[in-house]
Amino acid sequence: MKRKILALLGGTLLSGMAMAGGYQVNLASQRQIGMGHTGTGIYSGTSSIFFNPGAMSFLRENGVTIGASGLISKIAYRAPEPSGAEAMTDNSLGTPFQAYGVFGINDKMKVGLGVYTPFGSNVNWGDEWNGRFGLTELTLQAIYIQPTLSYQITDQLGVGVGFIYAIGGVNLQRNVPLQNEEGDYGKAELDGSANGVGFNAGIFFKPSEKLSFGLNYRSKVNMEVENGDVIFTSLPTTPVIASRFPAGTQFDATLPLPATLTLGIGFMPTEDWTIAVDVSHVGWSAYKSLRFDYTAEVNGSKVAENARNYDDAFIYRIGAEYKVSDAVALRAGAYYDGTPVQDGYLTPETPDSDSRGLSAGIGYAVSDNISIDASFLYINKKQRTDASDLSGGIAGTYKSVAYIPGIGLNFKF
Template sequence: MKNLWLKTSLALTVSAISTHSLGNGIAINEQSVSGMGTSFAGRASSANDASVLYGNPAGLSKLDRAQVTGGLAVIDAKIDIDDASDETAEGDMVPFAAVPFGYYASPIDDKWSWGLGFYVPYALVSDYEKSFGGRYKGLTSKVEVLTLQPTLSYRINDRVSVGFGPTINKIKGTLINRLDNTAVGGTGEAKLGIKGDDVGYGFNAGVMVDVTDQLTWGLTYHSKVDYTLEGRTKVSGGNGLIGLFNGRYDATLDFTTPESVDTSFAYQLDDRWTLFAGATWTRWSRLDAIVVENEGTPANLLGEVTEELKWHDTWSYAIGASYQLNPQWVLRTGLALDPSPAENAHRTVRIPVGNRKVFSIGAGWSPSDDLTVDVAYSYLKENPAKVNQEATELAGVDIAPGFSAEYNNSAHGLGVQATYRF
């Protein structure tokens, strides 16, 4: 029963956070549409608008006027599942989703600038059909993290700026699984539902340097964030042996999102062309194991349990370019390579992702000096990702059958944002 609780509750923060966004692992990249057009290749070294608050807080000092930037990105994922079982495995488990964001930035004087940002670093709504062969490992997941970031930026001199912003992060989630009553002398299936939430605190810090008049380098550090999710787990519809666990139980789950370092270069080749190159290191090895504690269960069977995830650190890379067609229009394109931190032996139905390639195009339209509208499109394609989860046992009986499949995933992303300067 320990494994039953653990393998379902882990999805509350790990497996269920970001299955098919434009970022891998549990990351999501949809915080800027002007950055999306170049596959975020110049995220730490470009200050196109107020969304630089997330990409590199030091870049606020490069904005010479107060401005508001807001928008959203929508994601349409296609999941092709080659199921090794005899049950259905349709690929409609990720519904059409939208990710909003908004920023305000303003100079204070010739040295200091400040800003406030709201964005979604992690989010997912996934829902397999009821007859999905892996429903005992994961059926429905709804998770979101909302972040508020006040930020200060300081211009040290004409070439060097620094920035810092604390983050306030609200996480909440819901998870639903099925349990097999027939394996333990009952009939039909039971339902296991989990809810939890917490607020965690972290920070983002950055430096931006104009190495030459044409070349800019940036470095951004996104800190880890510690959470202790508190909520409840509910078992209903159980009969046979599982029926002993019908009821609600208090539960806590300690979880830490990993720190990351993003660095990039922006090189202005001439009056029209700007080239970008970037790399991001993420310390996914923090997700080596998760510890769950719960209270009030029959005979205290659950206690403290540990699940090994065996995630490893990753480097992702991106290149891009922008072309200033005329004073009103700028065109963008980019390519990113983003590896999965999960090993084949530990991949689950809740995060069945492989190594990713992302191709993007975008454009910015400025009908006046005060207004810019940005649009971007991204196509994501993954390498085939195999899932092979073993059965979960209770008293030597498989109450949650194993599941094996190969996932072939792709997604389309479309973003739009507007910036108004005053």
């Protein structure tokens, strides 16, 4: 019993229903979402701050972009036989967003600022499902703030780097397998804020009008939670239980947001067509375990630690844009995102599996200075069954899908 209670308090901290491998959310630009979220090896406008700071130096005009997506996600669960109990999440709408601004110091040097949400969503299983002692609800928000500098070394080569300051917050709730005098199960809630630092660097090379290459590296960011609150409610009111779950307990924890290395290629066979291919290596192996250090003993221990043992993973993307006219551009894309979660380590916070994404988008130039981008992304995660509990997870079969519309506004000056 002691090990089970510690496990339910030591689950994943910042890993909500992020519809990408592990706990990522790849929704950094409405134009690029429409193209399968490619963008490292092509001009991607102000969103080069995210995709490849080296390409930012090639922008000829100053610009500002704001955009947001509506993340509508569902996870279905079926318990192992003979129970076969089923559950479905009731997730609220997630709203990942991005804002970019780029300003030219001179013809060669550009400065920019990006604010975007590469991690963030929510999952709500409710209090009745089979795994309520593992998780009932999780809400996550992570925001990257990235000032960026880019320099065009030659007419064909540009480099850039950005400093990342990440801030975020998390609220995780679970039922405790102890009933109070009214017959209600106790609840444990972990609530805290987090921050970390990193960098984003890129090289962009365009040897001809029809071909371009990009290399981008976003570093690992260790999100540090200090003095988060551990809140216990609805527990039995006996002195023994109160001593095992003391009020006013706080916790510290660290979660690695992994490094990503991306190689991108752009091909422009005509003035109207742009084709892009990206291949990303995500360093998920940095996520070995999640450890909580408590300021007081919780059920007899000041430490809770669960193994994660993620593997590194690859993402393969392809996208295209066709300019129907000077005002209208049509886009489409697809990607395959391999899961980093090994068998035996599946958890209800991130019931992850290999993902397939299909996207479409449209761009419309309202005027010479103003344009609008709209996108739609459908993500289908492969059904996955996990019968082991090496990470304190809930055994069973999981299936996830997401529908993600988005819109963005661009202003050039």
